[in-house]
Amino acid sequence: MARRWLLLALVYLSVLQAAALHQRKALYPSAYRIKRGTYSLINPTFQRSRQDVNLLFEILLAGTQIRGEGETLLIPDEELASLSSVERLEVICEDVLPKKLSEIRRLTAELGWRRQPLSWQDFERTVLTLVYTSQTLAQIDNQQQREVWTDALMQLFLAVQRDLRPS
Structure with missing residues (x-):
């Protein structure tokens, strides 16, 4: 009987530990990797x-395009593009945001499991991922791909909507 209780206690503790690790898991792990060689760009955020x-609203409203992997952020307004703070946005869009469908689906799965509000950094990145996903979806012609990207877009939208609801 004591062995059963010990086994039950071990299972319970392992479930608690797994749940705790899941809650601390980074939604955007690439934000913690230095890619450009400067400490100030670890966990970069635009909105301070x-x-x-x-400014972010104005940049997005100007028709900014968040491009795929290996491509740069396209800001059509030259004055906005020349601002020094735009470098942080470029780093976020180029190095932090998920660009592959598999990465976006991993993110939406993680967002679906979360029960606590997003940090403001993760909220910013989720909204920018939503923008990237909608821009990508607009360029897809294949019906099956459109459906999969539409599902990812809806999952991101629901995560943002869920986060904005009062607790």
């Missing part, structure tokens, strides 16, 4: 003030 929030 209200002005940054307004």
